Amino acid sequence: MKIDRITDDDLRKLVKLEERAFTVGPYSADMLRYALSESGDMAFKVEDEENIIAYIMACPVSDSSLDIESVAVDPEYRGKGLAKALFQHIEDIAKQRGYEKIVLEVREHNPEAIGLYEKLGFKKTEFLKNYYSEKLNGSRNAFRMEKRLIE
Numbered sequence: 001m002k003i004d005r006i007t008d009d010d011l012r013k014l015v016k017l018e019e020r021a022f023t024v025g026p027y028s029a030d031m032l033r034y035a036l037s038e039s040g041d042m043a044f045k046v047e048d049e050e051n052i053i054a055y056i057m058a059c060p061v062s063d064s065s066l067d068i069e070s071v072a073v074d075p076e077y078r079g080k081g082l083a084k085a086l087f088q089h090i091e092d093i094a095k096q097r098g099y100e101k102i103v104l105e106v107r108e109h110n111p112e113a114i115g116l117y118e119k120l121g122f123k124k125t126e127f128l129k130n131y132y133s134e135k136l137n138g139s140r141n142a143f144r145m146e147k148r149l150i151e
Ligand SMILES: CC(C)(COP(=O)(O)OP(=O)(O)OC[C@H]1O[C@@H](n2cnc3c(N)ncnc32)[C@H](O)[C@@H]1OP(=O)(O)O)[C@@H](O)C(=O)NCCC(=O)NCCS
Pocket: 021, 022, 070, 071, 072, 073, 074, 077, 078, 079, 080, 081, 082, 083, 084, 085, 105, 106, 107, 110, 111, 112, 113, 114, 115, 116, 117, 119
């Protein structure tokens, strides 16, 4: 599997993937453009012949902490280890750059994502009431989760 950096030229394909991957609240082109500019060189993709089929985007929130802004895999390509591989890639870079932890927020009713994060060693640290503006399965609540990279 080939993992490449995302560039501004990927915007159209990323919007397409967001719309396929998220049933509620996909990022718009403007939101993605902004998030990409904030993430600097910490945005990665996997492609097939035509489309981006998986991506991850992270943003430094301090010198020691990296926040996962988004991760998504095309529904047709789920369960094949793509998200896991993208996380491993970003974690390796985070370690090289001296980050102490990776944090993220996830909807309370997103068992696929919570399953992924727990498998990767993330722990729930906070319950965020009404964190999201739109409901999914009747809830706007989220968990904050964290993985420490050094003890
Ligand atoms: C969450 C998501 C990114 C997982 O992508 P994926 O490529 O299918 O995940 P992987 O194949 O790398 O799975 C890695 C681990 O995650 C967990 N996992 C994946 N799918 C799961 C599911 N349906 N239920 C429970 N755990 C699951 C498993 O522990 C799995 O390890 P295993 O295969 O050894 O059991 C994908 O379902 C997705 O894009 N969902 C919609 C977008 C989204 O919700 N993003 C997260 C926003 S916070």
